[in-house]
Amino acid sequence: MAPMLVYLKKLHAFAGRKLYVNLIGTMVVSTLEGIGIFLLAPMLSLIGLLDSSAGGIPFLSSAAEPLQSLSSGLQLPVVLAVFLILLLGQGLLQRHLTNLNSELEQGFIRYLRLDIYKGLLQSNWAFFLKKRKSDFIHHATTELPRVSFGVFMFLRLSTTFLFTLIQIGFALWLSAPLTIAVLLCGLALAVFSRSRVKKSRMIGQETTELMQRYVAGMTDHFNGIKDIKSNRMEKQHLTWFGALCDRLERNIVQFTRLQSASQFYYKAASSLLIACFVYFAFEVIHVQAELLLFIVLIFSRLWPKFSALQSNLEQIAQSIPAFRNLWELQQEYEAAQEPELSELPAGGSAMRAVQGFEFRDVYYRYDRNHGSYALQAVNLRIPANRMTAIVGRSGAGKSTLIDMLIGLVQPERGQVLVDGKPLAASDSFALRRAVSYVSQDPFLFHESVRDNLSIAAPDASEDRMWEALRFAAADVFVKKLPQGLDTVLGDRGVRLSGGERQRIVLARAILRKPSILILDEATSALDSEHEASIQEALERLRGSMTMIVIAHRLSTIRGADQIVVLDNGTIVQRGGYTQLSGDQDGLFGRLLAYQARASV
Numbered sequence: 001m002a003p004m005l006v007y008l009k010k011l012h013a014f015a016g017r018k019l020y021v022n023l024i025g026t027m028v029v030s031t032l033e034g035i036g037i038f039l040l041a042p043m044l045s046l047i048g049l050l051d052s053s054a055g056g057i058p059f060l061s062s063a064a065e066p067l068q069s070l071s072s073g074l075q076l077p078v079v080l081a082v083f084l085i086l087l088l089g090q091g092l093l094q095r096h097l098t099n100l101n102s103e104l105e106q107g108f109i110r111y112l113r114l115d116i117y118k119g120l121l122q123s124n125w126a127f128f129l130k131k132r133k134s135d136f137i138h139h140a141t142t143e144l145p146r147v148s149f150g151v152f153m154f155l156r157l158s159t160t161f162l163f164t165l166i167q168i169g170f171a172l173w174l175s176a177p178l179t180i181a182v183l184l185c186g187l188a189l190a191v192f193s194r195s196r197v198k199k200s201r202m203i204g205q206e207t208t209e210l211m212q213r214y215v216a217g218m219t220d221h222f223n224g225i226k227d228i229k230s231n232r233m234e235k236q237h238l239t240w241f242g243a244l245c246d247r248l249e250r251n252i253v254q255f256t257r258l259q260s261a262s263q264f265y266y267k268a269a270s271s272l273l274i275a276c277f278v279y280f281a282f283e284v285i286h287v288q289a290e291l292l293l294f295i296v297l298i299f300s301r302l303w304p305k306f307s308a309l310q311s312n313l314e315q316i317a318q319s320i321p322a323f324r325n326l327w328e329l330q331q332e333y334e335a336a337q338e339p340e341l342s343e344l345p346a347g348g349s350a351m352r353a354v355q356g357f358e359f360r361d362v363y364y365r366y367d368r369n370h371g372s373y374a375l376q377a378v379n380l381r382i383p384a385n386r387m388t389a390i391v392g393r394s395g396a397g398k399s400t401l402i403d404m405l406i407g408l409v410q411p412e413r414g415q416v417l418v419d420g421k422p423l424a425a426s427d428s429f430a431l432r433r434a435v436s437y438v439s440q441d442p443f444l445f446h447e448s449v450r451d452n453l454s455i456a457a458p459d460a461s462e463d464r465m466w467e468a469l470r471f472a473a474a475d476v477f478v479k480k481l482p483q484g485l486d487t488v489l490g491d492r493g494v495r496l497s498g499g500e501r502q503r504i505v506l507a508r509a510i511l512r513k514p515s516i517l518i519l520d521e522a523t524s525a526l527d528s529e530h531e532a533s534i535q536e537a538l539e540r541l542r543g544s545m546t547m548i549v550i551a552h553r554l555s556t557i558r559g560a561d562q563i564v565v566l567d568n569g570t571i572v573q574r575g576g577y578t579q580l581s582g583d584q585d586g587l588f589g590r591l592l593a594y595q596a597r598a599s600v
Ligand SMILES: Nc1ncnc2c1ncn2[C@@H]1O[C@H](COP(=O)(O)OP(=O)(O)OP(=O)(O)O)[C@@H](O)[C@H]1O
Pocket: 129, 366, 367, 374, 392, 393, 394, 395, 396, 397, 398, 399, 400, 401
């Protein structure tokens, strides 16, 4: 129940006064409906079906009295007009409430979406390392609407409950013994149905798990569609997917069956009760036929409320696991918010390293409980405005070192210093504003080349964009694209090769005019000709920015001021290209030799 309270509070914070207008409006609609039904009494009395002098029916004589003063020809039209006005008024109000309710519900979904997305964006990198991307998609697309549905179902339950109380009050007035008898029967049925609420919750838990697997599976499969097709794995994936879809189908049908069975039990009980009451009231305690008719009328209104309450309860129970799931994610990312930031920084000044960076006896493990060290005993200086190359075998810790430099991960032991001062977690935004980072797996949005570039520098002119594209040796192929800079890339537009993608991402990085440029295997997909032209362009930037380059192709780092060789998370060699390549027994020398043999 606690997670549900959290989201009810959020709804309260979001909707404020509108929420109460909605709740009170719903109550008014229900009451008007009740009054409309009570008006049936004078109507029936006027057309002679009911004796208005019958003392056993409350309201009837008092409702009939004012009518007596009217001429007989007017009485029925007046009653019918009041009846019509009431029901039309109720209809109009209902329409208004339906619209308001939809605005509230959709607004609340938007509010939750933004709240969650912003919370996720402000979470630290360690949080993303632990989570699967598909889980976020699952939470945003499946769990969030379930939570919103659950919240509004709870509101509906509350108003139905209140209105049921009012109707019980009327019913008690009409006939206390019969009402108490009906309530006892309702209670017995509710107790009998408790296990169904529990079952709904179990089904809801299974829905959550199955949907999580469904979204994760779909994401994985379509991320790996090339592997699937080229290795003819379609059949295995289809079998897996088919089995999961079967389970999803069974899960939903199971819940519908449970709900329809509950509704049937309530309906069957209601028919049985009405039959018993009529028999008992008519044959045993001999109440007036008019009163009996009225009692049947009231209970035929009251009983559906009981079954609606049961249905609401089952639906809420079914959505409870989604509340828990979303709340757990929210707690996780709230604990992982980047420090001292309540808002995402829009602009602000970038940090400028004058002397450079220093790693002082740094240790880092991805899993602090039982993982091996990704970095250990790292002592390293990275001078400002020089080019530092980091090399080593796969898994040596190169990317981890970079992530730590830009404050994405923090040392478990030791310190990272900028110009001699420890890099506080709160400085990392200022630092990252100075950085352009091109990762191993460059990412382009499904937008035009222009949009992809201006994400990095919204104010950049077209001339500056072409200049950056020239730098990255991308100008020639962009000019040849069907709409040049305005060509849409990706699924809906032109597909680029790996090397073309890398060059646009490199242009984007340069467009930002960074003071620190980090290239993590950023030219690995390029042919030698394009790579050479980028090397020349980088050479021209030398001295104007700090460059850190991770490279497997060692020929590309000949010009580096310092080369750092990592192995198993530790620095095993450091020096200039000529010095390191001269040491045949060192790791650098051996890596060079392997590459020389491989290229023969
Ligand atoms: N998210 C992660 N969770 C757990 N371990 C990780 C994670 N990322 C990297 N590692 C581990 O940390 C070590 C260093 O990885 P890192 O990615 O820094 O190596 P790398 O030198 O950049 O490798 P490559 O050249 O293949 O990209 C490896 O043993 C790797 O398995």
